[in-house]
Amino acid sequence: MAERVPAVSLRGITKTFGSTVANKNVDLDIYRGEILALLGENGSGKTTLLNMLSGIYYPDAGQIFIDGQEVTIRSPKEAFDYGIGMIHQHFKLVDVMTATENIILGLKDKGKLDLKGASAKIREICEKYGFQIDPDQKIYEMSVSQKQTVEIVKVLYRGADILILDEPTAVLTPQETDKLFAVLRNMREAGKTVVIITHKLHEVQDISDRVVVFRKGEYIGQMITKETNPQKMTDMMVGHAVTLNIERPDPVDPKPRIQIEGLTVRSEEGIVKLDDVSFTANSGEILGIAGISGSGQKELLEAVAGLQKVEAGHVYYVEDDGTKEELIGKDPLEIQKMGVALSFVPEDRLGMGLVGNMDLSDNMMLRSFREGHSVFTDRKHPHDLAEHVREELEVNTPGLSTPVRRLSGGNVQKVLVGREIASAPKVLLTAYAVRGLDINSSYMIYSLLNKQKQSGVAVIYVGEDLDVLLELADRIVVLCGGKVSGIVEGRGADKNEVGLMMTKLGGGSDLA
Amino acid sequence: MHKKPKEPLIHMTKRDLVPVKNAIAIRAAAILLALVVCGVITALATGLNPIEVYITMFSGAFGTSRRIWIMGKEIAILLCISLALTPAFRMRFWNLGGEGQILIGALGTASCLILLGDRLPNAVLIPVSLLAAVLCGAVWALIPAVCKARWNTNETLFTLMMNYVATQLVAYFVIVWEVPKGSGKIGIINQNTEAGWLPVVFGNRYLLNILIVAVLTICMHIYLMYSKHGYEITVVGESEATARYIGIKVSRIIIRTLILSGAVCGLTGYLLVAGSDHTLTTTLAGGQGFTAVLVAWLAKFNPLKMVFSSFLLIFLSRGAGEISTIFGLNKSFGDILTGIILFFIIGSEFFINYKLHFRGHESKGGKR
Numbered sequence: 001m002a003e004r005v006p007a008v009s010l011r012g013i014t015k016t017f018g019s020t021v022a023n024k025n026v027d028l029d030i031y032r033g034e035i036l037a038l039l040g041e042n043g044s045g046k047t048t049l050l051n052m053l054s055g056i057y058y059p060d061a062g063q064i065f066i067d068g069q070e071v072t073i074r075s076p077k078e079a080f081d082y083g084i085g086m087i088h089q090h091f092k093l094v095d096v097m098t099a100t101e102n103i104i105l106g107l108k109d110k111g112k113l114d115l116k117g118a119s120a121k122i123r124e125i126c127e128k129y130g131f132q133i134d135p136d137q138k139i140y141e142m143s144v145s146q147k148q149t150v151e152i153v154k155v156l157y158r159g160a161d162i163l164i165l166d167e168p169t170a171v172l173t174p175q176e177t178d179k180l181f182a183v184l185r186n187m188r189e190a191g192k193t194v195v196i197i198t199h200k201l202h203e204v205q206d207i208s209d210r211v212v213v214f215r216k217g218e219y220i221g222q223m224i225t226k227e228t229n230p231q232k233m234t235d236m237m238v239g240h241a242v243t244l245n246i247e248r249p250d251p252v253d254p255k256p257r258i259q260i261e262g263l264t265v266r267s268e269e270g271i272v273k274l275d276d277v278s279f280t281a282n283s284g285e286i287l288g289i290a291g292i293s294g295s296g297q298k299e300l301l302e303a304v305a306g307l308q309k310v311e312a313g314h315v316y317y318v319e320d321d322g323t324k325e326e327l328i329g330k331d332p333l334e335i336q337k338m339g340v341a342l343s344f345v346p347e348d349r350l351g352m353g354l355v356g357n358m359d360l361s362d363n364m365m366l367r368s369f370r371e372g373h374s375v376f377t378d379r380k381h382p383h384d385l386a387e388h389v390r391e392e393l394e395v396n397t398p399g400l401s402t403p404v405r406r407l408s409g410g411n412v413q414k415v416l417v418g419r420e421i422a423s424a425p426k427v428l429l430t431a432y433a434v435r436g437l438d439i440n441s442s443y444m445i446y447s448l449l450n451k452q453k454q455s456g457v458a459v460i461y462v463g464e465d466l467d468v469l470l471e472l473a474d475r476i477v478v479l480c481g482g483k484v485s486g487i488v489e490g491r492g493a494d495k496n497e498v499g500l501m502m503t504k505l506g507g508g509s510d511l512a
Numbered sequence: 513m514h515k516k517p518k519e520p521l522i523h524m525t526k527r528d529l530v531p532v533k534n535a536i537a538i539r540a541a542a543i544l545l546a547l548v549v550c551g552v553i554t555a556l557a558t559g560l561n562p563i564e565v566y567i568t569m570f571s572g573a574f575g576t577s578r579r580i581w582i583m584g585k586e587i588a589i590l591l592c593i594s595l596a597l598t599p600a601f602r603m604r605f606w607n608l609g610g611e612g613q614i615l616i617g618a619l620g621t622a623s624c625l626i627l628l629g630d631r632l633p634n635a636v637l638i639p640v641s642l643l644a645a646v647l648c649g650a651v652w653a654l655i656p657a658v659c660k661a662r663w664n665t666n667e668t669l670f671t672l673m674m675n676y677v678a679t680q681l682v683a684y685f686v687i688v689w690e691v692p693k694g695s696g697k698i699g700i701i702n703q704n705t706e707a708g709w710l711p712v713v714f715g716n717r718y719l720l721n722i723l724i725v726a727v728l729t730i731c732m733h734i735y736l737m738y739s740k741h742g743y744e745i746t747v748v749g750e751s752e753a754t755a756r757y758i759g760i761k762v763s764r765i766i767i768r769t770l771i772l773s774g775a776v777c778g779l780t781g782y783l784l785v786a787g788s789d790h791t792l793t794t795t796l797a798g799g800q801g802f803t804a805v806l807v808a809w810l811a812k813f814n815p816l817k818m819v820f821s822s823f824l825l826i827f828l829s830r831g832a833g834e835i836s837t838i839f840g841l842n843k844s845f846g847d848i849l850t851g852i853i854l855f856f857i858i859g860s861e862f863f864i865n866y867k868l869h870f871r872g873h874e875s876k877g878g879k880r
Contacts, residue, residue: 307756307757331759331761332756332757332758332759333758333759333760334759336758336759342757352751352753352754352757353754353757354751354754355746355750355754356750356751358746358747358750362743365743366747366754366758367758369740369743369744375739375740375741376739376740377738377739377740377743
């Protein structure tokens with residue numbers, strides 16, 4: 001078995017985006033007829049690596065071999081020529097067209113357009129692997145899982161025999177996931193190679209033959225799935241605890257401030273995002289939220305801020321004298337006026353909270369523009385605030401009138417966090433506040449959050465980096481699949497224990 | 513044999529902010545280039561001296577004081593429609609229903625003038641008919657706005673379709689009120705009494721129209737750039753997610769802004785009926801509801817800059833009309849020249865935003 005020639009070999013692949021290293025000197029072999037799982041935290045470079053294999057990105061350095069031959073892959077089309085097809089997280093389908101039309105879109109077959117023939121061929125593929133779609137159905141009439149099926153069939157139709165799936169189960173219900181896995185197994189039986197990106201351990205165990213672990217852009221190691229267990233995989237995924245020396249002052253007179261009871265949230269597609277979540281955030285402490293991405297962090301913060309429809313449960317704002325006020329049902333403005341500030345750094349940074357085309361002053365104004373009775377906006381205070389934030393947080397910008405979309409990611413985040421803190425909140429919700437920031441900027445944000453905590457603010461910090469959470473937070477709520485997997489004290493918490501709680505409800509290494 | 517992909521012959525990169533001076537220079541160069549190209553085409557296609565053609569164009573627009581006034585009136589109307597569309601456009605709500613909103617506003621005015629002309633004194637009739645126009649226009653824009661806010665319908669199609677409904681409504685009332693019976697036309701409303709007509713100020717028929725629009729331009733500029741409402745409009749347009757996040761009620765802003773947009777369109781209808789044309793036809797707006805879209809875009813939704821872009825478009829269309837009359841050219845020839853000039857002006861935006869790199873001319877070393 002070990003003597004087989006790999007279908008795909010990557011050697012020394014490196015890719016950087018600006019100053020961020022997405023992949024560093026990665027070696028990876030993919031063999032024919034296997035289901036390979038790529039496991040790693042968010043931002044560990046899994047997707048970037050496979051994007052290079054499928055022709056979306058071009059590596060800065062390194063070589064790609066297919067069946068032992070060195071190749072260059074410059075576009076997705078060239079990747080198809082080598083039999084490599086990728087199914088992305090975000091579907092690339094035309095809504096008003098049928099499945100068949102989408103599947104043959106862009107193919108340059110000679111002769112007349114033969115929709116009937118294509119449909120027949122698609123039915124054949126579906127039958128062979130057990131897909132259930134109607135080739136003549138329009139995309140907009142389809143469920144998410146059906147759309148995903150169309151994407152997979154599209155790749156197969158083009159003759160790919162190496163399929164890459166980027167977190168395919170993120171959008172699926174458990175039943176749909178089972179169905180998908182059954183199909184993937186059929187494909188393996190038919191000799192296809194499947195590479196699946198995931199950060200869910202049970203899925204790795206369920207479907208894969210071999211698992212490769214990534215951490216911070218680097219290849220960490222590989223294991224035969226049958227011979228490993230969740231504990232081993234988690235250890236590899238989270239790595240050893242690293243000491244960062246982040247300051248952690250003691251909580252100041254902690255009193256309950258936000259009390260969440262039985263919070264349940266469903267996405268528009270009906271998938272449960274939060275399931276009966278309960279915990280309390282105290283004033284004067286930093287409450288960390290840990291969890292692999294998509295475990296409900298976004299929904300949790302948005303529910304508190306009044307931006308998310310809630311199915312069941314309560315979010316109470318607790319006054320100093322102990323009186324409680326329900327936040328659910330209030331609109332974002334009312335909640336904001338009560339002193340709840342949300343600084344959420346989304347994946348695209350500018351998506352929510354800032355307006356890319358506006359300059360620093362105008363962005364500062366987003367929170368305060370309603371103040372005063374005049375029908376005109378007060379530009380002076382936002383301008384002063386912008387100046388203040390720029391100095392205090394060392395925002396690197398050509399000027400206050402530069403549109404924020406022209407700033408680098410780190411500076412954008414400083415503007416956002418700086419503004420939220422300036423509103424003197426009682427509750428500060430931050431998500432991914434240090435995403436993509438360099439070390440210095442990150443420490444600046446940590447110390448800002450600590451200052452807020454010492455002045456009695458209840459800080460809820462959703463983080464990606466476990467090491468940071470373990471050193472910064474006073475308590476940590478661990479989410480797993482939308483449920484609270486456990487609540488631990490930040491001081492003295494064990495990284496591997498928390499890591500296991502993130503990947504398995506309740507943690508514990510009793511199950512192999 | 514690790515081959516790198518070949519650098520493409522030309523590739524483009526986005527520029528950083530271009531200094532205002534350079535941007536103006538690029539635009540001026542574009543206009544100059546457009547004139548040269550037009551000149552060559554004129555000489556080749558018609559054998560005429562292009563300089564002479566340009567002079568004729570100019571005199572067509574500015575030749576006599578009457579022509580200047582007419583041009584002023586036309587600019588005022590086009591500018592007024594552009595001002596109406598701008599709040600919606602800044603919110604990224606593509607109101608293509610200017611035509612319909614103008615017609616309905618005009619219908620409101622005409623009905624007041626026709627039905628109440630003999631009964632009310634001008635001091636009452638003028639405000640009543642103005643109010644009717646503004647209300648009618650606002651309602652016409654409100655319908656698609658509510659549907660957009662409630663059910664997220666496509667505003668482009670919806671407002672466009674409302675134009676046809678408005679045209680048919682006007683066609684119906686033209687027949688109801690036709691003078692004389694059977695002519696299919698309303699003719700000049702209140703020709704003898706001039707009841708409800710906007711008064712002549714300083715001896716000029718069109719001056720009041722122009723003054724009203726001038727004041728409106730300044731008001732709209734202040735509203736959009738300095739008021740809280742204007743700020744909300746911009747935020748909703750740039751990012752709905754951000755707007756919701758800071759507690760702006762997006763649907764409320766959509767409805768409020770479209771009422772304003774429709775109201776100003778209605779006002780345009782009023783100016784057309786009470787101020788200049790004094791009649792009602794289905795072609796009253798004459799496609800200017802669409803030309804105004806171009807005016808607004810050219811000015812990047814800045815009301816003050818719209819004065820220039822509406823001037824440019826009216827100048828071109830009047831000049832084009834003049835050369836086709838004087839030189840006996842087909843009317844389309846003027847349109848061709850207008851088209852070329854607009855092509856260059858809009859095309860110049862590309863060079864302001866992007867920079868072209870040619871293969872081989874690039875200095876190595878990762879220079880932007």
